[in-house]
Amino acid sequence: MTRVRVNAFTISLDGYGAGPDQSLDHPLGKGGEELHRWVFPTRTFQRVVLGNDDGTTGIDDDFTVRSFDNVGAWILGRNMFAPSRGPWPDDGWKGWWGDDPPYHVPTFVLTHHARDPIEMEGGTTFHFATSGIHDALEQARKAAGDKDVRIGGGVNVIQQYLREGLIDEMHIAIAPAVLGQGERLFDGIDLRSLGYRVHENVTTDLASHVVLRRGEAKPEQGA
Amino acid sequence: MTRVRVNAFTISLDGYGAGPDQSLDHPLGKGGEELHRWVFPTRTFQRVVLGNDDGTTGIDDDFTVRSFDNVGAWILGRNMFAPSRGPWPDDGWKGWWGDDPPYHVPTFVLTHHARDPIEMEGGTTFHFATSGIHDALEQARKAAGDKDVRIGGGVNVIQQYLREGLIDEMHIAIAPAVLGQGERLFDGIDLRSLGYRVHENVTTDLASHVVLRRGEAKPEQGA
Numbered sequence A, B: 001m002t003r004v005r006v007n008a009f010t011i012s013l014d015g016y017g018a019g020p021d022q023s024l025d026h027p028l029g030k031g032g033e034e035l036h037r038w039v040f041p042t043r044t045f046q047r048v049v050l051g052n053d054d055g056t057t058g059i060d061d062d063f064t065v066r067s068f069d070n071v072g073a074w075i076l077g078r079n080m081f082a083p084s085r086g087p088w089p090d091d092g093w094k095g096w097w098g099d100d101p102p103y104h105v106p107t108f109v110l111t112h113h114a115r116d117p118i119e120m121e122g123g124t125t126f127h128f129a130t131s132g133i134h135d136a137l138e139q140a141r142k143a144a145g146d147k148d149v150r151i152g153g154g155v156n157v158i159q160q161y162l163r164e165g166l167i168d169e170m171h172i173a174i175a176p177a178v179l180g181q182g183e184r185l186f187d188g189i190d191l192r193s194l195g196y197r198v199h200e201n202v203t204t205d206l207a208s209h210v211v212l213r214r215g216e217a218k219p220e221q222g223a
Helices: A032-036 A043-049 A059-068 A132-144 A155-163 B032-036 B043-048 B059-068 B132-144 B155-163
Strands: A004-012 A016-018 A071-077 A106-110 A125-129 A148-153 A169-175 A196-203 A208-214 B004-012 B016-018 B071-077 B106-110 B125-129 B148-153 B169-175 B196-203 B208-214
Touching: A004 A032, A004 A059, A004 A155, A016 A032, A016 A155, A032 A169, A043 A059, A059 A169, A059 A196, A059 A208, A071 A132, A071 A155, A106 A132, A125 A132, A132 A148, A132 A155, A148 A155, B004 B032, B004 B059, B004 B155, B016 B032, B016 B155, B032 B169, B043 B059, B059 B169, B059 B196, B059 B208, B071 B132, B071 B155, B106 B132, B125 B132, B132 B148, B132 B155, B148 B155
Parallel strands: A004 A148, A004 A169, A071 A106, A071 A148, A106 A125, B004 B148, B004 B169, B071 B106, B071 B148, B106 B125
Antiparallel strands: A004 A016, A169 A208, A196 A208, B004 B016, B169 B208, B196 B208
């Protein structure tokens, strides 16, 4: 059955999922790159995203492998596709990742501004979903077939799906960094009332990996 | 030189330093005990706080040892001393910990309601500081001599000292638990602008330990 997942979403020690002031120079917001030190060096990130042949293995790489595994469609907030806001500018922008983005499956971009799909190399097609998060999810489920739908982010998009109880599993990495400002992933989100419990917890020097699922706790965590 | 420290202060994955609804039955707030699974089993907690002879050793215990090391005075918010609010009731309450509290040094309780000091067994004397956080810190520094002052908490007290730039070092443990509600340690706190950087980062299965200091970053963290 198709699950709806968040994977490899990293927050800072102080809870921020991105730095402030996203721009072309700072796609992750100012200081945001500090969040992702655990994923950049992994063999999987190096191979899948950058096309390189080497990289680290181990726990951080295992979580990176899982993040790409069995994903049949992605949903992204507009900021994860483009730095522009408002009506689409005629600038030829095709996403942050170049001609062959790391998605490799149908990828639904939430936006208020309609536009035609963009077919990229390597299997990624960007669809622009203008009818809200529920409709986007329905489209993504259909596109994913029996695979999962991955909600890529950003913070605001994950929050919207969380509040509607639509996310089945969430892998959060906590990075040993402070951002001070930005968007807090869990602001206004009562994870416990929403039914999320810690299901896995593994740590490395670069991140603390926590997997949350709805209504499922580790036995030792009690009721 | 006397430093002002926070040690072994634990927050949940979603950023809460205590659960909601503190009461006599829930001194850490509802669900708050889930935060402290890393510290309870340690040899040092078992010995210093409970008077037992065994317990775990390793990283979690090392951080517990450090939390008690070279502490010459404590500062606590009133909730860390008593469940009561407002004028002191005549109920004989002498803190959460029984006759021999784990502080063993002068311990300053921030309150708006004056009362005489309470001398306990084992070196702890509770002083009631009614002239604000600065005056309490001055008294605590004097009492600590050349040792450090430890700010015990809770969240609101740590936030007040953080905003005034008065905390030199802060050891935060992140527990793999979700609380959903309660007091968020870093709400309204811009750690980065306040000058805090990650200085150490060590993880175990039960907690991710992060030590922050002002103006001092790990070399690999960059400027």
